[in-house]
Amino acid sequence: MTSLKVPYHSIALENFTYYALSQQMETLPWQPIAQVNWSEFPYKPEVHFQMAHDNQSIFIHYSVQEEFVKAQYVRTNEAVWEDSCIEFFVSFDGKVSYYNIEFNVLGTGLIGAGSRIKEDRTRLEPETTAKIQTATTVVNVDGKKKWNIILVIPTAVFVNDKIENLAGATAYGNFYKCGDGLPTPHFLSWSKIEHPKPNFHLPDFFGEIVFE
Template identity: 60%
Template sequence: MSSLRVPKIDGNIVTLNYATLQQKLEMLPWNNLPNVNWPEEYPDKPIVNFQIAHSGESIFLHYVVDEDFVKAQYVRPNEAVWEDSCVEFFVSFDERKHYYNLEFNVLGTGLIGYGTEVKSERQRLRASLIETVQTVTSVVHTGGKKTWGIVLIIPVSVFTESSIARLDGVKAHANFYKCGDGLPKPHFISWSKIDYPTPNFHLPAFFGDVIFE
């Protein structure tokens, strides 16, 4: 099972732009998404690296993606962003019984849900709450390859169903994903390996261990 420690950083931000945030996070370790969980049907593997930190009040999550195709169709909260070039962060604060799925496309459009892994027991958060997640993105096109990055600043107040005032010392379970169901080459890759016969990210049994320092 995968595991990582989330370092604590100063949460003050002078200017909310990609270059500033990239510099703020530059000393953090990089992690990657190594697992192509369904290689026979979906062998495509974009290069995806991420950094994660917290300030006590917020999670800072920075993804950088290299892929052949970039799709950005959805612009409203809770639309089908998983069909676009999309990165995702699923996290549970109660031993995998319930979890939040945070999904954001290359435009910074977000979808957030909460509940158990039973689909009928999940609900979407309201749009106004999703939009409290600040997003900054960048896209670079060189030599036929697209590189895009996104920084998510996720306030602890988003986790409305969990009694978390601050993240200091919190132990959680999580997984990190990249997908693109509507791309010419669909793919489903993850940080923590998923052992399941068909594509499905909603499997908290395969979440890794995460400790917020």
């Protein structure tokens, strides 16, 4: 099983800019999102992430370099997975239920929650999703498009779990990069998925996430 240790790391949010936040995370290790699980979708953009927590919030910094950048959706709970999109799926109850947290390059997001049974899953209220703060940047140099996004995810968004402190908790999850509606669709994951068709909603393939 893929495993990740998430360090405790205090981050000041008073100056909420991408530069200020990324500077505070620069010493954290980078993890690759590099699993190409389906041969019919071989395109592999360069994707990495950093992750930390401060007991009450999770910080994830994604770095993406891809051929195309698409940003169509601007309203919460729209189809952001069709844009240049990063995703974090996480379960705090041993994979019985999980949250899918999805954001496009604009910082437009959605959160779903429930079991692996599609009919049991619901989208969280926009007011809950809005509790996740984001900072983004996009750079285009010599035709190469690179974008970054930092998510600050408070434990309050995990509405089906009572999380008082993250330190010492063990969760299960996966990290993804997708772009269903891009000229070159792709579906990358951190933890390998063995399934005949593209599908991220498979908690059996979640890796272990340990909050130090």
